[in-house]
Amino acid sequence: MNNNKEKLLEIKNLKKHFKMDRNNYLKAVDDISFDIYKGETFGLVGESGCGKSTAGRTILRLYEATEGAVNFQGENVHAKKSKKDLKKFNRSMQMIFQDPYASLNPRMTVKDIIAEGMDIHGLVNNKKERTARVNELLETVGLNADHGNRYPHEFSGGQRQRIGIARALAVNPDFIVADEPISALDVSIQAQVVNLLKKLQRERGLTYLFIAHDLSMVKHISDRVGVMYLGNMAEVATSDDLYAEPLHPYTQALLSAIPISDPEVERTRERIIVEGDVPSPINPPSGCRFRTRCPMAMEICSKVVPEWQEHSKDHWVACHLYNDKYNEENKARQNLAKA
Numbered sequence: 001m002n003n004n005k006e007k008l009l010e011i012k013n014l015k016k017h018f019k020m021d022r023n024n025y026l027k028a029v030d031d032i033s034f035d036i037y038k039g040e041t042f043g044l045v046g047e048s049g050c051g052k053s054t055a056g057r058t059i060l061r062l063y064e065a066t067e068g069a070v071n072f073q074g075e076n077v078h079a080k081k082s083k084k085d086l087k088k089f090n091r092s093m094q095m096i097f098q099d100p101y102a103s104l105n106p107r108m109t110v111k112d113i114i115a116e117g118m119d120i121h122g123l124v125n126n127k128k129e130r131t132a133r134v135n136e137l138l139e140t141v142g143l144n145a146d147h148g149n150r151y152p153h154e155f156s157g158g159q160r161q162r163i164g165i166a167r168a169l170a171v172n173p174d175f176i177v178a179d180e181p182i183s184a185l186d187v188s189i190q191a192q193v194v195n196l197l198k199k200l201q202r203e204r205g206l207t208y209l210f211i212a213h214d215l216s217m218v219k220h221i222s223d224r225v226g227v228m229y230l231g232n233m234a235e236v237a238t239s240d241d242l243y244a245e246p247l248h249p250y251t252q253a254l255l256s257a258i259p260i261s262d263p264e265v266e267r268t269r270e271r272i273i274v275e276g277d278v279p280s281p282i283n284p285p286s287g288c289r290f291r292t293r294c295p296m297a298m299e300i301c302s303k304v305v306p307e308w309q310e311h312s313k314d315h316w317v318a319c320h321l322y323n324d325k326y327n328e329e330n331k332a333r334q335n336l337a338k339a
Contacts, residue, residue, distance in 0.1 A: 005037040005038065005039075005040070006037060006038045007035050007036070007037055007038070008036055008037060008038040008072065008073065008174065008175060008207050009035065009036040009059070009070065009071065009072055009175065009207075010035050010069070010070075010071040011032060011033055011034050011035070011036075011055075011059065011068070011069075011070055011071075012033050012068055012069045012070075012071070013031050013032075013033055013067065013068040013069070014029055014031070014032050014033070014055070014058060014059075014065055014067070014068035014069070014070060015027070015029055015030055015031055015065065015066040015067040015068050016028050016029040016051075016054050016055070016058045016063055016065060016066050017030070017066045020282060024282050024283075025282070026281050026282050027231050027281050027282070027284060028051045028054040028231055028281060029051045029054050029055045029058060029231050030051075030230075030231035030232060030281075030284070031067075031068070031231075031232065032051075032055060032228070032231075032232065032233040033233065033308065034226050034233060034236050034316075036175075036207060036209060037207070037223075038174075038205075038207055039201075039205055039206075039207055040207060040208075040223040040224065041201065041207075041208040041210050041221055041222045041223050042208065042209050042210065042222065042223070042224050042225070042226065043210045043211075043212065043218040043219075043221065043222030043224070043225040043226070043239070044056070044209060044210070044211045044212075044225075044226050044228060045211075045212060045213060045215055045218050045225060045226070045227055045228070045254070046213070046227055046228035046229055046234075046254075047213065047229070047278060048213065049278060049281070050228045050229055050230055050231070050278075051228055051230070051231045051281070052179075052180075052211045052213075052228055053098070053179050053180070053211060055211075055228070056095070056177040056179050056209055056211050057095075057177075057179075058070070059077070059093075059177065059209065060077075060093050060094075060095055060177055061077050061078060061086075061089070062095070064078065065078045072089065072092065072093065072175070073092075073174075075089075077089055077093075087120075087121065090171075091117075091121050091171045091172070091173065092173055092174050092175060093173060093174070093175045093176075093177070094117075094168040094169075094171065094173040094175070094176050094177075095168065095176065095177045095178075095179060096161070096164050096165055096168050096176060096177070096178045096179065096181045097164060097179055097181075098179045098180040098181065098183060098184060099184055100157055100160035100161040100163070100164050100184060100185075101152065101153075101157070101160055101184075103164055104152040104160060104163060104164065105152075106151060106152055106153060107151075108151075109148065109149055109150065109151060110138075110147055110148050110149070110150055110151070110152070110155075110163055111131070111134050111148035111149060113152070113163065113167055114134050114137055114138070114148070114163065114166050114167050114170050115130050115133070115134050115170065116167070116170075117167065117170045117171040118130065118133060118170050118171065121171055123170075123171065123172075131148075133170070134148055134170075135148065137166040137169055137170055138166060140166065140169065140200070141162040141163070141165050141166045141169075141196060142162055142192075142196065143159065143162055143163070143166070147159075147163075156189075157184055157185050157186070157189065158185055158186070158189035158192065158193065161181060161182075161184075161185060161189075161193055162193070162196070164181075165181075165193075165196065165197070165200070169200065169204075173206070174205075174206070174207060175206070175207045175208075175209070176206055176207070176208050176209075177208075177209045177211070178197065178208055178209065178210045178211065179211045180211055180212050180213070181193060181197070181210075182194060182212070182214070182217065183212070183213070183214070190217065194217060194220065194221055197210075197221070198221060208221075210222060215254060215255060215257075215258050216258050218239075219239050219243055222239045223238065223239060224236065224237065224238050224239060224314075225237065225238075225239050225242045227242075227248065227250065227251045227254065229250050229289060229290050230278060230279060230281055230284055230289040230290070231281055231284070231289070232289055232318065233308065233316075233318065234248045234250050234251060234290065234317070234318055234319070235247055235248040235250075235251045235315075235316065235317045235318070235319075236315075236316040236317075237314060237315040237316065238314055238315075241312075241314070241315050242315075243255060245315075247311060247315070247317045247319065247321075247322060248290075248317050248318070248319050249272075249290065249294050249295060249296045249319070249321075250274070250290050250294070252272055253272040253273070253274045256270070256271050256272040257271070257272075272295070274293050275293060276292060276293045278293075279292055285302070286302055286303070287300070287301050287302045287303050287304055287305055287306075288301040288302075288305065288306050288318075288319070288320065296321060298320060298321075300320050301320055304320070305318075306318040306319050306320050306323070307323060309322065309323070
């Protein structure tokens with residue numbers, strides 16, 4: 001990966017398992033590792049239920065990690081810390097939630113919702129300063145001061161998401177997890193919210209983890225992209241590299257599903273259809289978790305977990321197709337079959 005940039009976050013072998021009963025655990029996030037650099041947007045994509053949102057919440061310590069580490073500016077977020085230390089982390093790392101209505105307290109005015117973080121962290125000295133700061137944040141996200149005295153139900157979905165963004169900005173964070181922040185919005189509003197996030201990033205030097213399933217939007221906003229499947233990381237690369245040369249069969253299938261505006265190209269291009277259902281995260285397949293649906297699966301895929309390796313500069317993949325040893329064995333077996 002790019003060693004010239006400053007790492008803001010290092011996620012190392014992170015796991016989050018939920019206990020279902022005495023003997024079973026739901027392995028929502030099961031040993032993922034990647035870095036996020038200061039000032040960048042890291043997109044995290046995958047099918048519903050692959051563990052994206054759980055990963056984001058575990059990174060922020062909204063969920064306690066089962067194993068692994070999340071190092072934020074060199075300090076492990078999940079190491080046992082005092083309330084004072086946790087408060088510092090909470091101010092530095094914020095979240096924009098997927099559902100802009102469910103995430104806002106319906107009994108609080110917009111002014112109090114936005115100012116709540118400032119009150120907790122003691123960032124304002126008096127009521128006048130508090131009101132001025134809230135009005136400034138409302139203006140920043142495209143609303144006006146009058147909106148501060150209203151309640152969440154009085155706003156549209158796009159406006160409510162802007163309120164959620166203002167709340168996250170209120171404590172001056174360095175890092176924001178945006179958990180599918182546009183999926184509940186109309187298409188016409190989605191671009192406005194994404195452009196607002198990009199503008200705020202430029203002005204404030206913010207770093208984003210942008211979680212989504214809309215791959216075309218992820219390409220538009222992200223510097224690098226990670227692809228998750230059933231709790232594992234399948235591939236990580238720069239946005240340009242991933243979309244130009246996807247390596248993992250799962251990534252290839254996801255990208256082939258993106259509609260193309262040119263009808264002639266859309267009619268003639270090859271679609272990769274992933275058959276079968278996503279396996280249960282309570283009892284995932286042995287070896288590679290994608291093997292039960294992968295058109296390129298080999299015998300080794302059911303026996304050995306693929307190694308997380310750097311295939312080319314800044315392009316990481318977990319697939320036996322790119323392991324020289326197993327790839328040679330596969331080619332030899334194919335040649336024998338042809339003979």
